[in-house]
Amino acid sequence: MKKLQGVAVSDGIAIGNTRIILRPKLHIRRKSITQNQIKTEFERFESHVNNVVEEIDQLITDISQNQDNRDILSTHKMILTDPEFEASVKKLIEEELLSLEQAINKHFTAVVELFSNMENGYFAQRSSDYEDVAYRLLSKILKQGGDRFEGLEQDMILITDNITPSEVTSVFAKNIQALCTERGSKNSHSSIIARSMNLPTLVNVKDLLANIENDQKVIVDGHQGVIIVDPDRKTLAEYEPLWKQEKKDKQLLLALTDKESTTSDGHQISLMSNIELPEELDNVLKVKSNGIGLFRTEFLFMGRKELPDEEEQFAIYDKIAAKIAPEPLIIRTIDVGGDKLSEVLNLEHELNPNLGVRGIRISLKHIPIFKHQIRAILRASTRENIKIMFPMISTVREIIKVKTVINECMKELEKEDIPFDNAIQIGAMIETPSAAITSDTIAEECDFLSIGTNDLIQYTLAVDRDNMAVGDYYIPYHPSVLRLIKMTADNCQKKKISCAVCGEMASEKIFIPLLLGLGINELSVSPGRLLMVKNEIMKYDLQKIKGHTDLILQQNTCEDVYDKILKYGELDEYFE
Amino acid sequence: MIRKTIVVENELGMHARPATLIVKAASKYRSDFRIRMEDMEINGKSIMGVMTLAAEFGSNLELIADGVDEEYLINEIAELFANKFGED
Numbered sequence: 001m002k003k004l005q006g007v008a009v010s011d012g013i014a015i016g017n018t019r020i021i022l023r024p025k026l027h028i029r030r031k032s033i034t035q036n037q038i039k040t041e042f043e044r045f046e047s048h049v050n051n052v053v054e055e056i057d058q059l060i061t062d063i064s065q066n067q068d069n070r071d072i073l074s075t076h077k078m079i080l081t082d083p084e085f086e087a088s089v090k091k092l093i094e095e096e097l098l099s100l101e102q103a104i105n106k107h108f109t110a111v112v113e114l115f116s117n118m119e120n121g122y123f124a125q126r127s128s129d130y131e132d133v134a135y136r137l138l139s140k141i142l143k144q145g146g147d148r149f150e151g152l153e154q155d156m157i158l159i160t161d162n163i164t165p166s167e168v169t170s171v172f173a174k175n176i177q178a179l180c181t182e183r184g185s186k187n188s189h190s191s192i193i194a195r196s197m198n199l200p201t202l203v204n205v206k207d208l209l210a211n212i213e214n215d216q217k218v219i220v221d222g223h224q225g226v227i228i229v230d231p232d233r234k235t236l237a238e239y240e241p242l243w244k245q246e247k248k249d250k251q252l253l254l255a256l257t258d259k260e261s262t263t264s265d266g267h268q269i270s271l272m273s274n275i276e277l278p279e280e281l282d283n284v285l286k287v288k289s290n291g292i293g294l295f296r297t298e299f300l301f302m303g304r305k306e307l308p309d310e311e312e313q314f315a316i317y318d319k320i321a322a323k324i325a326p327e328p329l330i331i332r333t334i335d336v337g338g339d340k341l342s343e344v345l346n347l348e349h350e351l352n353p354n355l356g357v358r359g360i361r362i363s364l365k366h367i368p369i370f371k372h373q374i375r376a377i378l379r380a381s382t383r384e385n386i387k388i389m390f391p392m393i394s395t396v397r398e399i400i401k402v403k404t405v406i407n408e409c410m411k412e413l414e415k416e417d418i419p420f421d422n423a424i425q426i427g428a429m430i431e432t433p434s435a436a437i438t439s440d441t442i443a444e445e446c447d448f449l450s451i452g453t454n455d456l457i458q459y460t461l462a463v464d465r466d467n468m469a470v471g472d473y474y475i476p477y478h479p480s481v482l483r484l485i486k487m488t489a490d491n492c493q494k495k496k497i498s499c500a501v502c503g504e505m506a507s508e509k510i511f512i513p514l515l516l517g518l519g520i521n522e523l524s525v526s527p528g529r530l531l532m533v534k535n536e537i538m539k540y541d542l543q544k545i546k547g548h549t550d551l552i553l554q555q556n557t558c559e560d561v562y563d564k565i566l567k568y569g570e571l572d573e574y575f576e
Numbered sequence: 577m578i579r580k581t582i583v584v585e586n587e588l589g590m591h592a593r594p595a596t597l598i599v600k601a602a603s604k605y606r607s608d609f610r611i612r613m614e615d616m617e618i619n620g621k622s623i624m625g626v627m628t629l630a631a632e633f634g635s636n637l638e639l640i641a642d643g644v645d646e647e648y649l650i651n652e653i654a655e656l657f658a659n660k661f662g663e664d
Binding site: 129 | 619
C-alpha cells in the first residue's frame, strides 16, 4: 500500500481500477527518399512548421489560456523557429536521405536525450518541452494521435500527466469515477470545470505516474487529497462504506434532476447556477438549472496583456445566452480588485485593495472599458433572456450612474441599427453593509437584487476570510449578517422584486432553511452542488421555517443562533 | 568581431525564461551571435543551443558577436545578464 499526496480539487471518494492514459504513440514509416525528393521534403518542412506556428499563435491569443500556458506556448514557438532546428532537419534529409517525418523524429530524439542526461534536474526537465513540440508537429504531419481517451470506460479512475479544459469535459462524459493528474493546479481552468462536474479530482500528485500501473486498485480520497495505491484490507474496509454511501446519495440526488425546486408546502424557489467559465455550461444544462444566476466575467480580463474588445465579449455572451435560452442568464460585470488589473489599466498600487477601487468602482472609473462590456451584453440580449448585475455597489448613486451609461449605449446601438432588448433587467449585488442598509433605495432603481454573502460577511464582520488568524471571527450566521439579509429581503418584497443569494452560504446544507426563512426566493450555486441544494429545499415547509427563523432573529449570541439553526431539521416534531 | 566575458548571476541559471529572452533579443540583430562556455560553443540565436549550455549560477560565458550591428547586440545581451533577467 502506498499513499500519494496531491491537491484536492473536488471532493468525494472513489474506489476502482486505474487507467493510465498518456499520449498515443505515433507510427513513423521507415523509408528512404531519392535525391529528387529532397526539395519536396524541404518544402513540406516549411509549410508544416508554418502551420503549427500559426496554430500556436492562435492558441496564445485564446482568452481561455492562462499566463503559464502562454509562456509554454511561446517557448514551443521558439523551438520551432530555431535556425538550428531547421538546419539540423535539412541536413538529415539531404545527407541521410531521410523522409521529413524521420528527420524530425531523429533530431528531437537526440535533443531529448541530450537534455535528459543533464545532471541539473531543472535542465533535464526541459526535455519535455522538446517532446511536446515534436509530438505536436509530427502528429500534424502524420495526421495521427486523435482522441487519446477513446479506450476510457465507465467507472475507471483516470491517471494522466495533465489535462486540458476541453478534455475534462469529454472524459467526464464517459462516466469515469475520478481523475488524478501529476501536474496542474487547484485553480486552473481544468480544475474549475472538474469542480463543477462534482467528481473526485486530484491534481499535482507528486510522482503519480512513477508509482501507479494500469488496472491497479486505488482509493481516491477527494476530501484529504490523497490517492491510496493497492490499499490493504483494513483501509479498504474503512473506505468502502463511505464510498457506497456517497454513491447512493448521488443516485438519490440524480433522481431529483427533473423535479421542481419547491418547498414541501409548495412554494417555488428558483434554483440557478454560478459559473466562471463557458465550459461549465454542459453541466448547468445537465442538472436542469433554472438558468445562470451568476456568470462571472473575470476570466475574460485576467492573465492577459490587452483587454478583450466588444466583439470578443459579444461572441462569448451570445453563445452562452443561446445555449441557456429560454432560461435567464445573469451576467455580472467585471469584479476584480485594482491589484489584479494593474498591468493593463496602469493603476496605482493600493495598500488595501479590498477597500479600494474594485468592482463597480473600476468600471465607473474606466467608462470606455465599461461601455465595451455593456454594449457586448446588450447586443447579446436579443433573445430577451439576459439580465445585467453590478458588483460592489455601496450607494444607489452608483446604480443611477450605471443606468446613464446603459442608456448611452442603447442610444448608440439604436443609431447603428443594432438590435437589443430595450427592457433588459438590471440588478445590484448586495455585498457591503451600506448597500444592505440602504437596500430600500437601491431596490427602487433595480429589477432584482442578489446578495453576495462571502463579501457581505467579510465587510460586516471586518474579517478577511483568507486570514487564518481571524478564522474564528468569520461567522456566516452572526446576528448582524442575518439582520442585513432579512432587511434586504424585506425591501425586495415591498418592491415586489426577487431577492437572491449567490454566495457560498447558499450551498451549505445548514444555511439553506435559514436563507429561505429570511425571505430569499432565489438561490444560485455551483452546478455541482445544485441537486444537493434542491434536495434540502424540498425537505422544508416554508411556513414552519419562517416561524422558527423569527425566533432565531431574536437570539443575542452566535452560539444561541447556531443551536437554533440546527433545530430546523426537527421542526415537524417541534410543531406537532 | 567583438567578445565579452560575463558571469551568470541569477540564482536559477539560464533556464527556459532567460534562454527565451536571450534568443528573442539576439534574433533582432543581423550579426552572428555565439556563446562559449568552457569548450562548448553554440549559436546564441538558437533556443536549443542556449538551453543545452545549461549554464548555472556562477558560470563564466563568453559572448561573441560578429556583423554590422555587433556592438548593439552584445550590449543588449550583456544588459540582460546584468539585470539578472529581471528575476530578483
